[in-house]
Amino acid sequence: MRDSRCLPLPLFLLLPPVLLSAFQADCFNINLRCTPSSQPHGYPCVKASRARGRNGLAPRMVAAEEKFFKLRKDFNVAARVWGDTKMTDPSKLWIALHGWADNAASFDRIAPMLLSAGASSIVCLDCAGHGLSDHRSFYHDIDHVADVLQVAELLGWSNFSLMGHSLGGCVAQAIAAAAPERVVQVVGFESFGWYSQEGGRKQLDALKTMCSSKIGSRQWTPYESLEACAQRRAKQNMIGVMEPKDAMVLVSRGARALEDGKGYVWTADPQIMVPRLRCSEALVLEILKSIRCPHLVLIARDGLFQQAFFFGLQPFSRRWCTLVFLAYWVTRIFSVIRGAPKRINFTEKASFSARIVSMYMLLCRYRQAKGLTVATMAGGAHYAHLTKPTEVVKVVKEWMQ
Structure with missing residues (x-):
């Protein structure tokens, strides 16, 4: 049944060209460029003009030191610390955050390489409930933000840089938004904002599962x-x-x-493993909008955002943005007739219309992010920093220079 609030279909068809003009004026007047021949080392990037971090020299380190940070009574967070935490250049002091169900060893292959590339210290944390860190009763992604800031206080770092993989990258982006005066630069491996979930039945179901799960029963x-x-x-x-x-x-x-x-x-x-409450898309957009420091996002063609690679187009390039925008409005027109398509997970197989809705969500995130560089890798999947560490470090090093 047709929604009475919608415009008549013939008039609706005139909207995409009009909106596209406004969209292009808004999206492309921020000095974006994507020239294949100008991309270093074969890694195509979409860049927004912004000052970046600086590179320097650092001694080679071959082993990490195990440390525990006492955040509260009977609650400690473990870490693998590479390099000298007493150095003072915040662009060379890094806190690294792993993905969901992983641990600080996720960075064991790239940490020594990053030290050789200019970093002074890399503190790789075990998030609460992961690795060697203590456990909580329940877990919410936002809780990690406060933990990381408290670790930075214990290290005596008033300013620092952040990197993270998957969930850890989303946490790093949230910290950069919540404490912009403290974060010098942020790098996300396969991370571009949390997988969001609007309030409704799914949120209630997750809440019920959390309440019905007995602590220690799993x-x-x-x-x-x-x-x-x-x-x-x-x-x-x-x-x-x-x-x-x-x-x-x-x-x-x-x-x-x-x-x-x-x-x-x-x-x-x-x-x-208990289903957890997720952030809303409005919060994710506000987080990306509030990041003021240089921001690198590295994605792989066979990784979390593989659905974004279609028609041979580079994600977030001018042509990709235009195509997604137009396809989304065509989808909206058909949704008036056939019902709105659901949003999908980025790696989930779904109809073309549902895929376009998800890509439009990514486009909206991209438009909100300022000072952003997006780099892609041909392979490496979701764990490129683990499976192809040399290539990942090369991208990060080029970005920092």
């Missing part, structure tokens, strides 16, 4: 060896392909032997 299934853990972790990877040798990097910190010696279980809190 237990991990044991595995006979660390190799078996790595095989399982590689198999559980839902985005792209992860080899067991790469999964072993995460397992080395993410699994522990049982007290009876009969196998291994994950160190993470089983409670992290």
